[in-house]
Amino acid sequence: xxxxxxxxxxxxxxxxxxxxxxxxxxxxxxxxxxxxxxxxxxxxxxxxxxxxxxxxxxxxxxxxxxxxxxxxxxxxxxxxxxxxxxxxxxxxxxxxxxxxxxxxxxxxxxxxxxxxxxxxxxxxxxxxxxxxxxxxxxxxxxxxxxxxxxxxxxxxxxxxxxxxxxxxxxxxxxxxxxxxxxxxxxxxxxxxxxxxxxxxxxxxxxxxxxxxxxxxxxxxxxxxxxxxxxxxxxxxxxxxxxxxxxxxxxxxxxxxxxxxxxxxxxxxxxxxxxxxxxxxxxxxxxxxxxxxxxxxxxxxxxxxxxxxxxxxxxxxxxxxxxxxxxxxxxxxxxxxxxxxxxxxxxxxxxxxxxx
Amino acid sequence: xxxxxxxxxxxxxxxxxxxxxxxxxxxxxxxxxxxxxxxxxxxxxxxxxxxxxxxxxxxxxxxxxxxxxxxxxxxxxxxxxxxxxxxxxxxxxxxxxxxxxxxxxxxxxxxxxxxxxxxxxxxxxxxxxxxxxxxxxxxxxxxxxxxxxxxxxxxxxxxxxxxxxxxxxxxxxxxxxxxxxxxxxxxxxxxxxxxxxxxxxxxxxxxxxxxxxxxxxxxxxxxxxxxxxxxxxxxxxxxxxxxxxxxxxxxxxxxxxxxxxxxxxxxxxxxxxxxxxxxxxxxxxxxxxxxxxxxxxxxxxxxxxxxxxxxxxxxxxxxxxxxxx
Numbered sequence: 166x167x168x169x170x171x172x173x174x175x176x177x178x179x180x181x182x183x184x185x186x187x188x189x190x191x192x193x194x195x196x197x198x199x200x201x202x203x204x205x206x207x208x209x210x211x212x213x214x215x216x217x218x219x220x221x222x223x224x225x226x227x228x229x230x231x232x233x234x235x236x237x238x239x240x241x242x243x244x245x246x247x248x249x250x251x252x253x254x255x256x257x258x259x260x261x262x263x264x265x266x267x268x269x270x271x272x273x274x275x276x277x278x279x280x281x282x283x284x285x286x287x288x289x290x291x292x293x294x295x296x297x298x299x300x301x302x303x304x305x306x307x308x309x310x311x312x313x314x315x316x317x318x319x320x321x322x323x324x325x326x327x328x329x330x331x332x333x334x335x336x337x338x339x340x341x342x343x344x345x346x347x348x349x350x351x352x353x354x355x356x357x358x359x360x361x362x363x364x365x366x367x368x369x370x371x372x373x374x375x376x377x378x379x380x381x382x383x384x385x386x387x388x389x390x391x392x393x394x395x396x397x398x399x400x401x402x403x404x405x406x407x408x409x410x411x412x413x414x415x416x417x418x419x420x421x422x423x424x425x426x427x428x429x430x431x432x433x434x435x436x437x438x439x440x441x442x443x444x445x446x447x448x449x450x451x452x453x454x455x456x457x458x459x460x461x462x463x464x465x466x467x468x469x470x471x472x473x474x475x476x477x478x479x480x481x482x483x484x485x486x487x488x489x490x491x492x493x494x495x496x497x498x499x500x501x502x503x504x505x506x507x508x509x510x511x512x513x514x515x516x517x518x519x520x
Numbered sequence: 521x522x523x524x525x526x527x528x529x530x531x532x533x534x535x536x537x538x539x540x541x542x543x544x545x546x547x548x549x550x551x552x553x554x555x556x557x558x559x560x561x562x563x564x565x566x567x568x569x570x571x572x573x574x575x576x577x578x579x580x581x582x583x584x585x586x587x588x589x590x591x592x593x594x595x596x597x598x599x600x601x602x603x604x605x606x607x608x609x610x611x612x613x614x615x616x617x618x619x620x621x622x623x624x625x626x627x628x629x630x631x632x633x634x635x636x637x638x639x640x641x642x643x644x645x646x647x648x649x650x651x652x653x654x655x656x657x658x659x660x661x662x663x664x665x666x667x668x669x670x671x672x673x674x675x676x677x678x679x680x681x682x683x684x685x686x687x688x689x690x691x692x693x694x695x696x697x698x699x700x701x702x703x704x705x706x707x708x709x710x711x712x713x714x715x716x717x718x719x720x721x722x723x724x725x726x727x728x729x730x731x732x733x734x735x736x737x738x739x740x741x742x743x744x745x746x747x748x749x750x751x752x753x754x755x756x757x758x759x760x761x762x763x764x765x766x767x768x769x770x771x772x773x774x775x776x777x778x779x780x781x782x783x784x785x786x787x788x789x790x791x792x793x794x795x796x797x798x799x800x801x802x803x804x805x806x807x808x809x810x811x812x813x814x815x816x817x818x819x820x821x822x823x824x825x826x827x828x829x830x831x832x833x834x835x836x837x838x839x840x841x842x843x844x845x
Contacts, residue, residue, distance in 0.1 A: 490636025
């Protein structure tokens with residue numbers, strides 16, 4: 166009997182780093198074309214439509230960037246924890262808490278001019294997101310409770326709480342049927358450019374990415390968390406305060422995700438509205454961070470790619486009449502192939518005779 | 521005095537009966553999915569793709585029932601659908617050592633997409649489905665009859681299925697194999713168990729149960745196909761696995777508790793108690809976090825190295841024979 170066996174590659178092949186991602190994309194495109202064929206469409210036309218929809222003109226680019234912005238933040242937040250071998254599955258909830266805190270600040274300080282109000286919004290969102298990352302951090306360091314579980318569970322708490330506010334005390338009295346707040350005061354709304362939905366959020370995201378990159382590469386702290394990520398034991402032996410740094414990493418991660426939540430509302434939605442906060446950005450961000458392998462600059466590219474998939478898929482919906490389903494299915498398959506490819510960089514498969 | 525007491529009792533029963541019945545009705549799909557994830561995780565694999573697999577089960581189940589006119593066949597194909605799609609996750613994580621969490625998330629995308637594509641022509645159709653069946657005198661017992669025995673047959677099936685799934689996992693040799701592979705794959709391999717095969721089987725069986733949970737939704741709970749009709753229940757099931765400490769019997773209470781939270785809010789509101797269903801909805805999750813913290817606290821006090829109550833030791837870790845050394 167023959168069976169498939171996986172083995173670690175003995176030597177590291179540099180060319181695989183370039184070959185594998187390209188190959189897995191090509192395979193994903195081929196597999197995806199079956200989806201289109203089954204649905205009676207020309208795959209080449211569909212791919213062209215997706216590409217044009219995502220990058221075809223200035224407006225397409227702006228939409229791709231708009232979709233990439235929240236993923237940039239959740240991706241960066243999670244990539245920080247991945248560097249220390251921690252998982253933050255809670256970016257979704259932190260995103261919600263950031264959006265909520267920003268909305269609170271926008272109401273509470275509504276008389277302030279924009280140059281005070283916007284930083285206040287950002288600050289409250291970061292505090293709220295960071296606080297949402299704190300309980301898992303404390304439970305992890307004090308009681309060794311798995312952070313995957315606690316961060317995941319806190320997502321539901323955050324979402325229920327925001328639902329409560331939107332159905333209850335924060336509901337806009339002008340529209341009693343809708344779970345949404347009144348519109349932000351103008352001073353709390355970010356500038357939008359070129360008559361598109363593109364807002365300052367993407368710039369702030371790029372700044373955060375660069376700051377993280379510098380932190381990792383140029384500071385002692387970046388080095389410390391890298392050591393913690395490689396081996397907790399070594400880090401302890403080298404005199405690094407592991408627990409303190411784990412708490413910092415999870416809280417900062419939460420703060421970044423929270424900031425993303427604020428920018429989504431203040432830049433794009435302009436009011437807290439159920440269904441208009443996060444489109445699973447916290448979960449998609451995990452995939453973004455993972456594919457970027459913890460590198461903040463790579464997060465930018467992957468977020469852009471995922472944003473393009475979303476926008477390209479939307480235009481497929483409009484021009485060729487495909488439902489959202491085809492798009493999700495295609496996204497899932499792209500991910501499968503990329504993940505498999507990532508793994509085949511490190512391992513090789515072989516058919517072996519068994520027994 | 522006695523009359524007042526009986527009157528009070530009637531009010532309490534009148535309140536509890538419909539509420540507990542609703543808790544079981546909406547807890548059952550959670551229960552199936554949770555048991556599926558328990559089997560998967562007991563073998564050392566995390567499958568976060570439940571939401572997608574339940575959707576696949578819901579759509580294949582509904583489709584089959586629509587075409588064949590047989591809802592039982594529908595449930596079976598719903599389960600098989602969930603099982604087959606979960607094999608993608610098995611191949612990626614077990615054979616290719618891909619990270620479990622990321623693979624599961626990709627499965628959510630894929631399952632959501634596939635179900636929407638397959639389901640587009642089904643929207644608005646009516647398929648043969650499961651109705652409430654009364655079990656003679658059992659259904660007439662005061663309170664208990666209302667709560668437990670005025671349901672569709674899939675609920676009755678769960679009464680048998682869940683204890684059996686517990687028995688299989690804890691009292692049979694195969695169940696022991698599954699748990700050994702999840703606790704210590706190296707040892708399992710040394711004593712001659714095929715780790716990969718057992719994990720494949722557990723993921724497949726788990727996927728079938730998730731598909732079954734999905735088929736319950738489209739064939740019994742709201743008997744029609746609605747896009748994205750699982751509506752987050754797959755994520756709830758993941759929390760439920762933790763809540764029930766990876767034990768199918770505890771999962772029964774967990775599923776009914778989580779399922780009953782909505783019903784409780786509405787039942788209280790109907791009686792004039794001002795309470796937000798959303799705030800109530802937070803409670804099970806907060807409770808699970810306290811439970812996790814509490815059990816770790818207890819374990820630290822006893823200073824035991826074992827992590828039995830915290831789930832399988834090898835959960836989420838890849839295993840290949842070469843990595844032993």
